[in-house]
Amino acid sequence: MTARDPRTPVPVVLAGARGHGRRHLANIRRLEHAGRVRLAGICETRPLTAAEFAGEPVAQDADFGALLARTGARLAVVSTPIPTHADLAVVAAAYGVHLLLEKPPAPSFALYERIEAACRSAGAACQIGFQSLGSHALPAVRALVADGAIGAVRGIGAAGAWVRDEAYFRRAPWTGRRRLDGNDVVDGVLTNPLAHAVATALALDGTARAGDVTGIELELYRAHAIEADDTSCLRLTTARGTEVVAAVTLCAERAADPYVMVHGATGRITLWYKEDRVLLQRAGHGPEEFTYRRTDLLGNLLDHLGDGTPLLAPVADGGAFMRVVEAVRTAPDPVPLPAAVWRAAPADGGAPAGRRVVPGIDALVAAGAERLALYSELGAPWAAGSEVSHV
Secondary structure, eight states: OOOOOOTEEEEEEEEEOOOHHHHHHHHHHHHHHSSEEEEEEEOOSSOGGGGGSSSSOEEEEEEEHHHHHTTTEEEEEEEEEEEEHHHHHHHHTTOOEEEOSSSSSOSSHHHHHHHHHHHHHHHHEEEEEOOOGGTTHHHHHHHHHTTHHHHHHHHEEEEOOOBBBGGGGGTTTTOSSSTTTEEEOOOOTTTTHHHHHHHHHHHHTTTSGGGGEEEEEEEEEEOOOSSOOEEEEEEEEETOOEEEEEEEBBSSSSOOOOEEEESSSSSSEEEETTTTTEEEETTTSSEEEEEBBBOOOOHHHHHHHHHOOOOOSSGGEEEEEEHHHHHHHOOOOOEEGGGGGEEEEGGGGGGGGOOEETHHHHHHHHHHHHTTTGGGGTOOGGGTTTOOOOO
């Protein structure tokens, strides 16, 4: 990879500029104002209006390859539906274009390997959009653990209690689906909305590659009328012997900031990864709280292209997370929760579409991360007798 001249703005193409893609567009414009990039084009199935550009209009084309060739882009941000990620990434690699690829990078391990191989062969850098991995809190937590602040690590728990209404699952044909038109989607709570909880827990353990995962246990449930899971938990065992448990839901009684908790023999460290906030609790000391800065992943990718700065979320380190995606993909379909164990509630903001709430789930999510236990082990009545998928 040839280093670029840092004085020359890098031409960037954005694939998928609506929905979550609006955040990427705003970030590209921010970096454009800083002189680091130039928005060269947008790939959308339906062209953006002048108001949607958030700045000067640029070239648009629904054909991603044609747009890359037309604009001479050196970097692409891909924020399109999950089933399209692999094909677009391979096209970008064929043009020698570097990538920021939204999570999950692919809906199957085979497609992930296809992306990684294409980028490696082309010498194209590829960063996965796990924004939490840009937090300076992660190396700080790892340093605390390495220094023995909480003693020997007993395990890592992740908790995510979010609220999503019916409209969330109707916003696009692929949302809440396991498959669509014969293609894998795997848009479940563990693999997409709260994927950062899983990825952050793995990163804190130093578990990155597929071979670093030795076993996965899964419990997948759904309260909403969807195909994918919206209330799930997993226990993952790493090669270093760490147990990682994630308990997550989109059917919370109240939305809360997700967190990852590292349990040690003499204390614990809690990281609220969306806030970059860390709480250290250990024997013989009062609680200590720290807040950290965060490195933007697109900025980090630009630094990598300019001076070789290591990527914070390289595609090569996505194998462990993709083992989770593959386990969810190949697991039996999520168990539908009977109407007796969930209740309807108004959507936030008074939207006409309501939401489904599983009473008691907030406490179960917290207990899962605290006790490193699955829902069935915590006595959830709707999880009793559930089949646990083992991978």
